[in-house]
Amino acid sequence: MELDDFRADVRSWLAEHLTGEFAPLAGTGGPGREHEHLELRARWERELGAAGWIGLGWPEPFGRGAGIPEQVAFFEEYARAGGPGRLSHIGEYLLAPTLIAHGTPEQRQRFLPPIARAEELWCQGYSEPGAGSDLAGVQTRAVLEGGEWRITGQKVWTSLAHIADWCFVLARTGEGQRKHGLSYLLMPMDQPGVQVRPIVQITGTSEFNEVFFDGAVTAAGHVVGVPGDGWRVATSTLAFERGVATLGQQLGFARELESIVERSRANGTFDDPLVADRIVAAWAGLQGLRHHALRTLSATEPDPAAASVAKLLWAGWHQALGELAMAVDGPAATVLRDAPYELSDAQRLFLFTRADTIYGGSNEIQRNIIADRLLGRARR
Incomplete structure (x- = not known):
């Protein structure tokens, strides 16, 4: 076609x-x-x-x-x-490509069709209170007992865990160096050993959660790759996370920018040269995000730092967009509207984007990765 x-x-x-x-x-x-x-x-x-x-x-x-x-x-x-x-984006764009690349035929047959039909929703069990951007510092443990993995520990910032049917969990199953001894497990959420506690954000909403595992179980065959190979599998998932789906994210950004421009024209702030300059800079930055994504996707050789560059670029850009949204609305942006006193789109965008440079790997971590993988920083 x-x-x-x-x-x-x-x-x-x-x-x-x-x-x-x-x-x-x-x-x-x-x-x-x-x-x-x-x-x-x-x-x-x-x-x-x-x-x-x-x-x-x-x-x-x-x-x-x-x-x-x-x-x-x-x-x-x-x-x-x-x-x-x-x-369903976590299952479709993160887990499914991981299973296609690293899973067994049985795992693909079991999990891919329900993802494709949106019958099973997924969440990602990576970050922990002491291991947010430091994925190698995971302390959640899993022990193989009687044909089942028994999982104990805690995850945090787990998006959509409160509605997810399954979670892919990075857990420590062996000893050794920090990147070793980790396994990538597929675990059902609806069981007595799993407790989900929503985290109230500054926006007043709760789309991510704390998740506690107290002897939660999953089948022995629900390990992707071999036990102890979880670091390699988990980092490949992160690469998929910043693949073609980022273009959809950028189109959402474009829609937010269009809304800001419309409001700016309507309230006259677009005539302010300083505001207009920021709008133009936002538009230009968005083009840069798109071209980086397209160049990365069309590259014949993998760029080991491309995913971190993309995260670093869009996090700062989107955070600045939230600040621009408030500037366009002027002093009124600091006041809640009449009852029921819900946040405006500009207020919600501003507050939510405060986290953009932290979640998904902080800006500081992304710069370290770029220094290591692209510039060959010497290990200390």
Whole structure:
């Protein structure tokens, strides 16, 4: 199928389906708004799955085998249509590529079809109170007993754990150096040994959580790769996390910037040269993010620092966008509107983006990775 025909099919399908019961979802579920319409968005995910839009870029026979241009076209049309924030993205864009690369045939057969149908949602069990950006410092432990892994420990900042059916957990299963002795386990969330506690953010919402494991269990065969190889598998997941899906993220950023420009024109702040300069700088920065992503995706040789560069670039850019949103609204941005006193879009964006330079690997960690992998910093 020609790219233009594919794009037209995506646009047509979205126009036909993002209506009726799904009409309230348009533009919802973005950063700081993940709490919106959870049940309806879960049904929307199943609608996407039934139409074959989940797993679009997975290689055949696991998915549709669509190339980068088709995947970019899908993200662009989805953003233009106001498609809601995705609930199945952790399973689709993080776990599924990891299983395709490192999983057994049995694991692929068991887990990929439910992800493609949006019947099972996933969360990521990496960060811990003492090991946020320092993934090698994980202390959650798992012991193989009687054909089951028994997991004890704590994870934190676990997005969507409160609605997830499964979690991929990085746990320490052996001794040795920090990067060794880790295993990548697939664990069901609905069991007595798992406790989820939502973390209230500065926005007043809670899309991420603390997760406690007190003897939680999973089958012996639910280890991806071999026991002790979890570091390699986990870092490959991080590479997938910053792959083609980042283009969809950037299109969401573009929609936020467009909204800010519209407000600026409406309230007259666009006539202020200082505000206009910041808007132009934001637009230019967004083009840089897009070109970096496209260059990385089309590269014939892997760039060991590309993922960290991407995270470093978008985190600072998005945080500055939140500050711009407040500047455009002026003094009124510091005051809550009338009852029920909910945050405005600008206030929510500003508050949520305070965390952009911390979660997903802090800016300081990303600079260390770039120094090590790209510039060859000597080990101390």
